[in-house]
Structure formats: C-alpha cells, structure tokens
Amino acid sequence: MKEVNASIITIGDELLIGQTIDTNSAFIAKELNKIGIWIKRKMAVADTKEEIIQALELLSKDSDIIIITGGLGPTADDITKPALCEFFKSELIINEGALENVKTIFTQLGRIITDRNLKQAEVPSNCKVLDNKRGTAPGMWFLHNNTIYVSLPGVPHEMKGLITDAVIPEIKKTFALPAVVHKTLLTAGIGESDLADKLQQFEDELPAHIKLAYLPSYGMVKLRLSAKNYDLEDLEPEVLNYFNNLKKITAEWLVIDEDLSIQEAIFKILSAKNKTLATAESCTGGYIAHLITSIAGSSKIFNGSVISYANEAKIKLLGVEDNTLESFGAVSEETVLQMLDGVLDQLNTDYGIATSGIMGPTGGSDEKPVGTVWIAVGKKGKMQAKKLKFRFDRKRNIELTAFAALNMLRKLVLEDEEVQ
Amino acid sequence: MKEVNASIITIGDELLIGQTIDTNSAFIAKELNKIGIWIKRKMAVADTKEEIIQALELLSKDSDIIIITGGLGPTADDITKPALCEFFKSELIINEGALENVKTIFTQLGRIITDRNLKQAEVPSNCKVLDNKRGTAPGMWFLHNNTIYVSLPGVPHEMKGLITDAVIPEIKKTFALPAVVHKTLLTAGIGESDLADKLQQFEDELPAHIKLAYLPSYGMVKLRLSAKNYDLEDLEPEVLNYFNNLKKITAEWLVIDEDLSIQEAIFKILSAKNKTLATAESCTGGYIAHLITSIAGSSKIFNGSVISYANEAKIKLLGVEDNTLESFGAVSEETVLQMLDGVLDQLNTDYGIATSGIMGPTGGSDEKPVGTVWIAVGKKGKMQAKKLKFRFDRKRNIELTAFAALNMLRKLVLEDEEVQ
Numbered sequence: 019m020k021e022v023n024a025s026i027i028t029i030g031d032e033l034l035i036g037q038t039i040d041t042n043s044a045f046i047a048k049e050l051n052k053i054g055i056w057i058k059r060k061m062a063v064a065d066t067k068e069e070i071i072q073a074l075e076l077l078s079k080d081s082d083i084i085i086i087t088g089g090l091g092p093t094a095d096d097i098t099k100p101a102l103c104e105f106f107k108s109e110l111i112i113n114e115g116a117l118e119n120v121k122t123i124f125t126q127l128g129r130i131i132t133d134r135n136l137k138q139a140e141v142p143s144n145c146k147v148l149d150n151k152r153g154t155a156p157g158m159w160f161l162h163n164n165t166i167y168v169s170l171p172g173v174p175h176e177m178k179g180l181i182t183d184a185v186i187p188e189i190k191k192t193f194a195l196p197a198v199v200h201k202t203l204l205t206a207g208i209g210e211s212d213l214a215d216k217l218q219q220f221e222d223e224l225p226a227h228i229k230l231a232y233l234p235s236y237g238m239v240k241l242r243l244s245a246k247n248y249d250l251e252d253l254e255p256e257v258l259n260y261f262n263n264l265k266k267i268t269a270e271w272l273v274i275d276e277d278l279s280i281q282e283a284i285f286k287i288l289s290a291k292n293k294t295l296a297t298a299e300s301c302t303g304g305y306i307a308h309l310i311t312s313i314a315g316s317s318k319i320f321n322g323s324v325i326s327y328a329n330e331a332k333i334k335l336l337g338v339e340d341n342t343l344e345s346f347g348a349v350s351e352e353t354v355l356q357m358l359d360g361v362l363d364q365l366n367t368d369y370g371i372a373t374s375g376i377m378g379p380t381g382g383s384d385e386k387p388v389g390t391v392w393i394a395v396g397k398k399g400k401m402q403a404k405k406l407k408f409r410f411d412r413k414r415n416i417e418l419t420a421f422a423a424l425n426m427l428r429k430l431v432l433e434d435e436e437v438q
Numbered sequence: 439m440k441e442v443n444a445s446i447i448t449i450g451d452e453l454l455i456g457q458t459i460d461t462n463s464a465f466i467a468k469e470l471n472k473i474g475i476w477i478k479r480k481m482a483v484a485d486t487k488e489e490i491i492q493a494l495e496l497l498s499k500d501s502d503i504i505i506i507t508g509g510l511g512p513t514a515d516d517i518t519k520p521a522l523c524e525f526f527k528s529e530l531i532i533n534e535g536a537l538e539n540v541k542t543i544f545t546q547l548g549r550i551i552t553d554r555n556l557k558q559a560e561v562p563s564n565c566k567v568l569d570n571k572r573g574t575a576p577g578m579w580f581l582h583n584n585t586i587y588v589s590l591p592g593v594p595h596e597m598k599g600l601i602t603d604a605v606i607p608e609i610k611k612t613f614a615l616p617a618v619v620h621k622t623l624l625t626a627g628i629g630e631s632d633l634a635d636k637l638q639q640f641e642d643e644l645p646a647h648i649k650l651a652y653l654p655s656y657g658m659v660k661l662r663l664s665a666k667n668y669d670l671e672d673l674e675p676e677v678l679n680y681f682n683n684l685k686k687i688t689a690e691w692l693v694i695d696e697d698l699s700i701q702e703a704i705f706k707i708l709s710a711k712n713k714t715l716a717t718a719e720s721c722t723g724g725y726i727a728h729l730i731t732s733i734a735g736s737s738k739i740f741n742g743s744v745i746s747y748a749n750e751a752k753i754k755l756l757g758v759e760d761n762t763l764e765s766f767g768a769v770s771e772e773t774v775l776q777m778l779d780g781v782l783d784q785l786n787t788d789y790g791i792a793t794s795g796i797m798g799p800t801g802g803s804d805e806k807p808v809g810t811v812w813i814a815v816g817k818k819g820k821m822q823a824k825k826l827k828f829r830f831d832r833k834r835n836i837e838l839t840a841f842a843a844l845n846m847l848r849k850l851v852l853e854d855e856e857v858q
Contacts, residue, residue: 303731304724311723
C-alpha cells in the first residue's frame, strides 16, 4: 500500500519576522500522525501571492496532502484565497452556508456586519467548504491533480476545531491509512550521550520500521519508539516488546513510561494515592502552580500556593522567621525549609514544594551568583532541601528550577511508597 | 543595492510529529530582521540525509544565507554533519579548537569523555568553526557557490549564544545591509475587522516600502508598521510619522505604543508610579503571577500571590467568609471582591487582582457553565468586579482570563492617574 504523506504551509509575515511562534503546525502534525500520515515538510512563507503559489507548486510535487494555515482573515494582508484562486485557476464565489455562519456569529455577538465581514463567506469556486463552528472564516478542501489541499484559518482554536471535526474524518474517508505506534518514556538524571551509549546495542538491533528518537527537554530526556506499518495486529505487540526492553535498560532513570510531562506524572502519582500538594514559590513565581493547574482535574490534588516574592510575604504568610532571613538570607536552606513547613500548615496538604533563588539577570552576589537556587520538598516529618546552580537566562532558570523541584518531589513520594 | 535574504531549515523528526514546538526559528528571524535581513522561507525536515540535502538544494536557489538548526547531537539520529559533507562533497575532520572545548566542558562537569563525545569535535573540512561557549557542538559557517550556510545546534540556549556572539557579527562583515524599522502598538477592545475598517484609508495611503500587519493575540490586536530601506536617515522619521498617525486613529483602544505584552505594559506603568501589585488567583492558578515574575526586575512592583485553589485556602489565607462561599459560591462577584480585599491586606500592596472561574473541561453547571469567570481588580476603596464568559479549552480560558484581568487593572490604574 502506498504511504500517504502530507506537508504543511503556514502563511504570515509574523512567522517570518519571529513575532509569532508557530504552534499550529505541531498540532496538525500530531493529529495527522495519529492516523498514520507522516509530515514530509513544513514550510513558512510570507503574506504574498507569489510566495504562497511558489510554496504550493514546490510541495505539491511530492505531497499527497497539503495543509495550509493562515491568511484567511478579513484584512488586506490576508491573501490566501486570491492566491489559491490563481493557483487553481478558479474564482471567488459566495458560499451560502459560510454566509449564514457569518451572519449567525455576528447576530450572536450583537455586532453589525460590514462588507468586509461578508467577504469571509467568499471561497474559490472549486472548493468544498468545511464548516467552521468557532469563527467566520470557512475551512476549504480541494482536490487538484491528485493532491488534496486544505486551507484553514490561522487562529489556533478555529484551526484545531476544523482539523478534529472535519479534516481528519475527510482524510480517513479519502485514503487507506497504515498503523502508527509511538511509545514514549521520560528519563531524568542522565544526559543524552550517556543514554545513547547505554542504548547502542538496543538501537543497532531495532528493525528498520522502528525508530528510536532522543528528545532532550529541561534537563530530562524523552525516548520515543516510532513504528509505522500497514498491519496493526503485528505492530503493537512488536513495539511493546522493544519498549519493555527499553524500560529495563533505562530503569534507573525512568520517570514515567508514558508521553507525559513531569507535572502530569506527579498528578498521576498523587491522584492514585489520594494525596494533596501545595507550593511555596519565591523564585519560580507561580510557575509550578501554573504547570499543575494547567492539568484538567488538578483541583483533586492541588490546594494552592503562596507566591512569597517579597520577604514580608515569606514572614507573614509562611511563618519564615525574621531571624532566619537576616542570618541566612532568602536564598538559603533554612529559608526554603521554613517556607515548606509553613505552606504545609497553611494549605493543609500532604506534600509541599518550596523554591527560593536568584533567576537573573541581576540580583546575584559573589557568594550567591545568578542561578543559585534552593529547593525543598517533602511532608511533615520528612523534608529534603537541595542547592542547585543554573547558568542560563531568567526564563530557562525558572523552568529548570520548576522541573527539578517536581522531580525531587516525585522521588520523595515514590520512596514513601516503598517504605510503606 | 541587492536585498539580502535568508532561509531557515530546522531539522528533526520531533518537529514533524509535533512533539516539539519550534521556537528557534522565531528567535533567528527576529535577530536577522534587526540587521535588515528578511526571512524568505522556513522549512522543517526529517532527520534523514536525503531530506536535509533536498532542502539545502531547494532553498539555495534563492537564498543568500541558509541557517540550519538541529541534528548536531551525539546520537544516531543526529545526521546533519554527514548530510552537509555529502552536500558540499567534503569530509569530516577533527577541529582542534572544538576538541579543546569538549574536553574543557567535560572536565568542568567532572565527567568522563567517551568516543561519542569526541565526535562532537568533528566538522566538515570546508567549514569555519564558530565557537560554542555553552555546549559541545560547534557552530559551522560555510561559503559555497555564493551562498552562506550556517549550521547550529538545536538546543535553544546554545543556538541563541551562537547567533548573537558569532553569526550576526560574521553576517555584518559579509554583507552590506539595509535599515529596517518596525513600530508596533497594542490595542484592546476592538476586533481585527473593525480595526481594518477604521484603518482602510490609512492603509491605502501607505507607500510601497511600508507595510501594516494585524497580529491578533489573546483578544487583543497588535498593529505593526514595517519598513525596509537602504537609507536610515530618511526611514526612521518617515515611519514615525505614519506611526503617530496610527496612534491617533487607534487612540481609543491603545494599550501601549511599543512592542510589549500587556504584563510588560503594566510593569512599566506601575514601576513609573512606584506602586506594587499582588494577585489572588483561583482559576488562573498562578499564571498571572508567572507572567509578571517572568519580567526581569519584577520584584520592584510584585510582592506575591495567594493561589487559593481550594475553598479552605480562600477562607484561611484571604479571609473570604464561609458565608459568602455558601451563599454565592466560589465563582461569584462577592467571592472575588473578598479575595481581592484579602490579598491587598495580606501582601500589603497598592493594587491587586483576583480571579475565580470554571476553566473546564468539567466543573460547569447550568447556572455557571464552563468558561464563567469573575475578575476583580483595584485598590483599597476602589474595587471593580466583572463577569466574563469564555468558550475555549482550559489552556486558552486560563490565558484569556489572565490577559483580561491585566487589562482591567491597567485601565483602573490609568484612570487613577487622570483623577490625581
């Protein structure tokens, strides 16, 4: 059976001058991957007819499906539809369904429709319209010289709705698709090259249709096995077999054997044990709380946080002693341990995390340079503190501190389990 | 003078299966833009020799500079250097400087060097090495058939260091570059198409070398004027003139006339007035605190937060009354106002923000469906509360709540200014 491959074109000057980070194409790639379609190339081009048409010509040579996002808004820099018309040698016509949709949305919003808004309902005459329930710009599906072209708005939640509700079902109807299996695990405490040394033999023995990838992120490394085959019944147990082997070899550093983040791993562990968590954050400024509360259902394990940026907050809300701050400073073992103790009391949780450090770019001293961090994790009667030193920019120092703290907590909770 | 244009190739299966979001190319685009180089195309390709070589062949046809990131690690899926050798018909040789760098880094880390690590010092024989001070993979600079090729590691902080310290200075030495001026402002409270209607005449009258772009983000719209010219003395005042006009037309919705986020705008306003801020966050779970504490120097205006996810935390740490929670619920005007009042007391700040809502996907009711949010902002003696309704996924609902709250606070602080 022939492999089906797709390419993605993202349109917009804002992508080329670096003002916007493209998250759309990652979402599209993930969804297509799930149904066995590999992305061959992604390309970002400017808001001009010439660039869009050149990209279409280039990618249509070796793609079965081309997904285009962006440039469907109501303003003058939105040029995708005229470019598609020129490429397909078709013309813009009003689509009645899309027109109804524009009118309905404007009526709901209680806003007056202008000519500019009505133009949102115009589509190239050779397209099939994909209904956009979340916005005024319709999705468009074209079949042209044996290639499928799909044009979607660039607004992420509109694009996502169209991919899930319309594009994936249409693709499934159109192509015979293979099975794809990805199995991912997360490791911590070992570098990419050391892992690769330990996995050399494992990698050498993998069959050609199964690939191992190393994905370093925030001081941890994800390992992913990817397989693609037209016979699902054989593929799943085969990959699972290799994956179990991979887990054995990496057991010492294994965080979780799923494609989860460290915060999702902790959520899973604490949920299963019916335990709760709170954080006392100084240098991470709420980032740990944000990571956890981004998980749906996190209120089950998360009671809250005290973000004690000012020393006064450390004293008043967490019961850190004046004396401790004066003698040892805010970035010290003594302070983070008192912060942890305080937040366990205040928020009445089983476990807690506390952070205090200097994230930069300023605020460092000879004794405590930028990047110095104290982390404490634990529960009443069992607290651990650790000093770390990061050497990156503010954003990355905050992220690394948060992920290191979450991993410290994970280990402590799992130790607890073994003891009991 | 000839325009200099660049293309970016990002390498890695993780980009094509959507596991990693590419932030590197946005950084590179921004930095090249500052020195007057336009990015023609960005392309993401798989970890295979064939794909990398095809992309190089394709983009070299119309790019003066090609920047390549990724695939320089020590593992088997890192294939960039062999691909470059094949493309340039050169061979891998050990670079002494790069070898010294690998040894120094491993000595500092106290780790043993393996053969795999030493291979990091191999580079194609036709390259000039760009020193990587932050990691073991050297940057590489090639001149081949009148095109410059630059290969950089994909690890963001290593790539960034190399771009800033080595690539930009080398490019400046190699090309005669034009001036580029971007002027950006942020609006809130008006949609993209309404803005476009108000700006129709303004846009029609812009000269060909100045472009206006609409960049919608989080319920706000950024407007950017971009100009490129080889004579800076004329360009800056010309663009400024148009920009002042743009500010006049959009005055009613103008948040700030710089390329700043809403949180940076608030930081600027509060810093200038020597005022402080605290947040009491339930549904935003620390995201507002995180946005603010990501700004360097934010401790000047930010005292801290209480993330009161559990009702108990609202009562104990913020003084919300039992009675209020029972009668009106956690997501109510009464509760957010008490949360705000409580956090102003507890953290002793001039201004505060409080949020409480149902972010989804579960937890909604007929009376208070998912997406219902109450926000309160203000100071002692002047508090405002507002109910909003969002209809997106959890992540976006959290983001929209945070940005709406920050904008409410901004307006209240500026009103204060006018009164005094």
